[in-house]
Amino acid sequence: MCKIPVTVVTGFLGAGKTSLLNHLIFxxxxxxxAIIENEFGEENIDSALVKNIQSEDIFELSNGCICCNLNQDLIVVLQKLVESKHPFNHLxxxxxxxxxxGAILACFISDPIIKNQFELDSVICMVDAKNLGSDLEKEEVLSKQIAISDLILLNKVDLINDTDKDSILRxxxxxNQQAEILECQFSKVENAELLDRFSYKTEKVFQHIFGLETNMNNKSAKNHHTIQNMLFTCNEPLDQMKIGMWLDAFLQFxxxxxxxxxxxxxxxxxxNRIVLQSVHTQIKATIGKAWEPDEKRESKIIIIGKSLNKKVIEKNLLELKA
Incomplete structure (x- = not known):
């Protein structure tokens, strides 16, 4: 059975998320x-698109798409969508x-029922170019939205000059050092595919690690803000039980x-190599391809978070050797 790809659109208030959804639909x-929104109404998906209401939570749009209000647990909402028998091939x-x-992403990473039917495609963060600087200073959640995304759309670039844009890009x-950044106006991205990117696939983890290594080698990974990346590398095998117990405790605390x-x-x-991914406290480990006989076996772990105590984390990780 083909799994349904899931694209999550995040971003701070007024960044242009709903406008982006409307562009994607057309x-x-x-x-x-199938579209899941935290709130539904004239301020979100254009009211002119609404064709009929299948239930108190499911709305059908004029182009055949359906929209659902996220006013219950995500698993319940997804179950309602599936049970509605309305065909859809992208969420x-x-x-x-x-x-x-993070809580939404965690469901798609760890919940066995959801993983059986859905697959994370990408996380798109809409950013208001005009107000990013002031919003970042006041709203910590915006830092999380940016850090957890793999595609950033810098919206409203028509409202800033080139000098301001360079500062915003920095x-x-x-x-977030690894996300792709695309510029747009009115939430409209030209000449770029925003869907079916599958940034959460195994090969994308390899690309992320390689990119971070390159940045660190070029001494450009230095971060004077609170969101940081750290890369841990170990040439000796790790103990499966030790790393499982440590990672669970580390994420919980x-x-x-x-x-x-x-x-x-x-x-x-x-x-085989094991591909590890987690969002907040939810952990997903999948079996990757086998190590080649002459291949250098090494573990590489990227940790993304706020104010990382890198020395302590590295010391703890080194204690996980087999």
């Missing part, structure tokens, strides 16, 4: 979308402007400051 006519989720999207890179963990693990007694 720019991808071959997609049959769009818009988070509220003041929400940390701010974004301080929050630091759930407000550790946003994401990605990694390729070399575990003792395991012939």
């Amino acid at each position: 720019d991808y006519p071959n997609k049959k979308f 769009l989720i818009e988070t509220t402007g003041i929400a940390d999207p 701010l974004l890179r301080n929050q 630091n759930q407000d400051t550790i946003y994401r963990v990605k990694g390729i693990l070399n575990l003792k007694g395991v012939q």
